Amino acid sequence: MQKIISSSFVHGRICNTISMMLRAQLTTLKLNKQELPKQPIPDLKKTAERYLTSVKPLLSENEYCNTKRIVEEFISESGPGPFLQSKLLERYHNTDNWMNNWWIEAAYLGYRVPLIMNSNPAVVGPPLKFCHKEDIYITAAHIIKAICDYNDMLKSGKIKQEMIKNEPLDMQQYGMILGTYRRPAPKCDQLLHTDDSKHVIIMSNNNFFKLDVIKNSCVLNESQIAGAIKDIVSRSQTKGMPIGILTGNDRETWAECYCVLKEQGNNRKIIEDIEQSMFILCLDKEMPKEIFGNRNNASVRALQSLSGYNSDLNAGNRWHDKTIQYFVSTDGFLGLEMEHSPCEGVPVAVLHDHIVKYITSKLNDVKCDKFDNFPRAECLKFETNDIIDCAIQNATCIVDSISQNVHMDCFTFNEFGSKEIKKYKTSPDSFIQIAMQVTYYKVRNEPPNHYESAGLRRFKNARTECIRSTSTESVSFAKAMSKDGCTDEKQLKEMMFTAINKHKTTATEASLGQGVDRHLFGLKMIASIESMCLPELYKDVAYIKSTYYDLTTSQVPFKTSSFMCYGPVVPEGYGCCYNPRENDILFGCSSFKSSTKPDATQFANTLKETLCRMRNLCNV
Secondary structure, three states: OOOOOOHHHHHHOOOOHHHHOOHHHHOOOOOOOOOOOOOOOOOHHHHHHHHHHHHHHHOOHHHHHHHHHHHHHHHOOOOOHHHHHHHHHHHHHHOOOOOHHHHHHHHHHOOOOOOEOOOEOEEEOOOOOOOOOOHHHHHHHHHHHHHHHHHHHHHOOOOOOOEEOOEEOOOHHHHHOOOEEEEOOOOOOEEEEOOOOOEEEEEEOOEEEEEEOEEOOEEOOHHHHHHHHHHHHHHOOOOOOOHHHHHHOOHHHHHHHHHHHOOOOOHHHHHHHHHOOOOEEEEEOOOOHHHHOOOOHHHHHHHHHHHOOOOOOOOOOOOOOEOEEEEEEOOOEEEEEEOOOOOOHHHHHHHHHHHHHHHHHOOOOOOOOOOOOOOOOEEEOOOOOHHHHHHHHHHHHHHHHHHHOEEEEEEEEOOOOHHHHHHOOOOHHHHHHHHHHHHHHHHHOOOOOEEEEEEOOOOOOOOEEEEEOOOHHHHHHHHHHHOOOOOOHHHHHHHHHHHHHHHHHHHHHHHOOOOOHHHHHHHHHHHHHOOOOOOHHHOOHHHHHHOOOOEEEEEOOOOOOOEEEOOOOOOOOEEEEEEEOOOOEEEEEEEEOOOOOOOHHHHHHHHHHHHHHHHHHHOO
């Protein structure tokens, strides 16, 4: 999920380098069997050309002419561009990845707003069917065992290096999913990692428990784990103080509160146990039936995964700083929330698919009549004072307000999937992206500044690039699609494939490290390091408009019927994550209720119509 990086962050300060450690320095795991090239630095003039092409559909003619002048001055011999480029090339030669430290800090660790909705994505898994009371204990045991098995595969080197055709992909992000933690700190958080974690934290009714799941290099069997879970549930009938809700507040407030919290009683040791755990498993309360109303299960579960829904239900039964939190409840809910700083969504999706497949394969393996010989989890009791109690009340108001302001509309599009799109010899991703362009134009009567995330894992320690999906071609097609009956069908079809092919070209360039945004961001960071005045290019309306993402999208593929979701990144924007499978496409759409623009449901309904309309055009 993309953040908006303000000029005050980039130009005003650079955070402590301790908090900017590379993933490779945080974990001892070496998961790459083949060497990877460095993330390239694009040619300055090529970036200028791509930038101008990308901003043209967002600007008036006068604005574009002025931007063109500013860009030409920026890259001229007397402009700041060549000097900044030379310094950036020096950094390229002196680092494994010129971008990684800057990006983790600017987009994540230095981002001071609450993690929920603004930074942490969530995953909603397929609904589970529980027939017996004990089924939740067994399913929780399956989750823990599946993650422990996956962890063992990572540690033993059994995970194969992924490839795109003949090119290897960076696997280091996989080593950062489990055992990683984002510790709050003033101005810039710190990323911590434990390679050899042997315990998990289980949260139940706001109570914390530590369960050692690996003893003498052996994982507990599932009957033992299920027994321990059943015991935890019986010991947590009394609702605990919602300490975890503190992690949902803004990062500066939480950092201040963290310093007070850790000094009370045995709290420092408890926090260390949470930090060093493999992951957190949250046993959630059932969602009251009246909450669903006329909303589908997926939309309600998305909000449950993103925030816990509210403080009366599960928002206090969370600890948002942990990279992986899994959720399961007796009403058949399975989901997770990820803290985004150590990794992207795709490695987490691979872990999630492994877990869902494991649960499905083990449905009848553990008997639920009794659980003997189980280890008793350690109950972790935080101590508070008046300052902490007041902070909990304030955080509860903040978290509830954020959660109540988000409108989710999540659905499975069943008309067709990637298999049919490929029949038309076109890219499913580009097809869906152009459908989103048309949808946005139809509901807002203007083109979006459209962000799509492109993975850069073909490069060492690289993260993402922005695909600037909006183009003159996509806007022309969107306008034509919005004028019912005014354009010949064959002409519409031609315009559609022109827009799709343009997107595919832009996406390919971005995935090869030849995008616009990371390069311009790098040059901007160099200007800050060199104590230069901020170049005019970054103050121009084109840059401001084109980095204000009112439509934020990403494809996160799952093999299971699961999907990822997140909130919008601007007040009147939309978030839209999607999972294209062979015969269907799962979407997680979001908007803010405070927005004056059409909401996520209007966006979702229009998107369904647009996808069908575009499929029909393919058959003209």
